[in-house]
Ligand SMILES: Nc1ncnc2c1ncn2[C@@H]1O[C@H](COP(=O)(O)OP(=O)(O)O)[C@@H](O)[C@H]1O
């Protein structure tokens with residue numbers, strides 16, 4: 001069972017990284033560097049896709065609700081809660097997998113294939129300390145910002161649809177009022193908790209698969225694919241259970 | 248660079264390494280005396296690199312033991328005072344870092360000395376290796392020979408107790424190769440570092456080796472000196488040193504007829 005083995009090894013890597021946390025002060029620069037790099041790479045695409053996601057959500061629900069008189073005023077709460085409890089974290093996680101997870105795997109896999117990891121180990125430097133732990137910390141620092149950004153742009157996308165599409169008969173003010181009334185601190189928090197778990201999963205999976213790559217360029221490509229597949233499976237599986245726990 | 252107080256001794260006993268059912272090393276036994284240069288020769292694919300990886304503790308042997316000064320390698324590796332330098336065949340430089348950062352990483356991460364001192368040490372070793380003004384280049388901008396020299400610099404800077412070289416002269420022109428050979432010999436004499444070189448370069452063995460082993464079928468039958476190697480009666484060794492090239496009647500005679 002390759003999936004279970006990957007999960008197990010990723011989990012062991014988490015444990016190793018926790019043990020390396022005592023070296024965090026020396027690695028702080030790397031953490032910030034990785035965090036900023038992840039944010040920089042993911043922010044634009046998260047923005048664009050979230051804007052459309054919110055818009056589509058408003059359009060679909062708005063259309064469905066237009067058949068029942070009077071309930072369209074709840075549109076704001078529907079878009080607001082869907083984004084921050086589910087779609088924001090999920091979308092950000094998928095984009096992080098594609099833009100960051102794949103890059104991490106490719107980089108670490110090529111370091112492994114070209115013996116850079118071996119070189120580190122002969123220098124008595126732990127790859128977990130230098131390469132994995134800073135990425136985890138950086139990712140965990142950046143993820144809440146990315147997710148909040150996604151939430152807000154999703155809401156704006158919804159608002160834009162409410163304003164411009166005729167079948168939705170409410171105005172922007174009602175949309176925002178209903179959104180504010182139902183989106184509470186707990187919902188935002190639940191979403192952010194999920195997002196952090198996703199980010200941790202993605203970075204652990206991509207580091208673990210990357211570091212274990214052996215062979216040549218072909219294997220690097222295979223590892224990147226493997227990271228994408230495994231991360232997506234892990235994200236959706238965890239999402240189900242987390243949602244159940246957090247509801 | 249300062250001389251370490253004592254050079255270390257390496258004892259390899261009954262070393263076996265097997266990948267699935269492919270036996271690469273088969274009860275290999277050898278000893279490297281303190282401060283000497285031991286050259287391990289052999290055709291490619293005989294397990295020279297595999298042996299070095301075991302010696303560097305990067306891989307575990309299937310059976311057998313490696314002892315450094317009579318202490319098992321795994322224990323020795325745990326001591327902070329023991330430093331092992333391995334110069335990889337392709338250099339294994341960190342591709343995302345400049346030459347300077349490659350060389351500085353070890354000092355920075357182990358907090359051995361301050362930036363000024365690091366710069367001074369790197370400057371000195373780069374001069375020694377004719378690599379001035381490459382500090383700010385990335386490894387991808389270097390030629391093969393330069394990469395090898397930077398890798399060598401990285402190994403030297405660590406002031407190791409043991410230096411291991413994987414084919415230090417392969418893929419180099421004769422002049423650069425000669426300068427690398429000189430340098431290995433010079434460093435060894437000057438700093439008394441126990442050195443193991445894996446190579447199929449006869450010129451290297453003839454000029455700097457104290458002892459030479461020829462790897463054949465996963466083991467070493469006899470340890471030679473520079474002189475005794477050339478007079479060896481072993482047919483495999485003789486053929487390895489003076490390969491028989493015959494275009495009229497090549498080994499693979501009927502391949503193209
Ligand atoms: N990780 C590995 N898995 C399987 N076989 C390996 C591995 N590493 C080396 N080998 C095999 O061991 C043999 C010796 O390889 P190597 O030590 O690289 O040769 P060389 O003497 O040219 O350095 C080769 O046949 C190679 O296929």
Ligand SMILES: [Mg+2]
Pocket residue numbers: 295296336413414
């Ligand atoms: Mg080799």
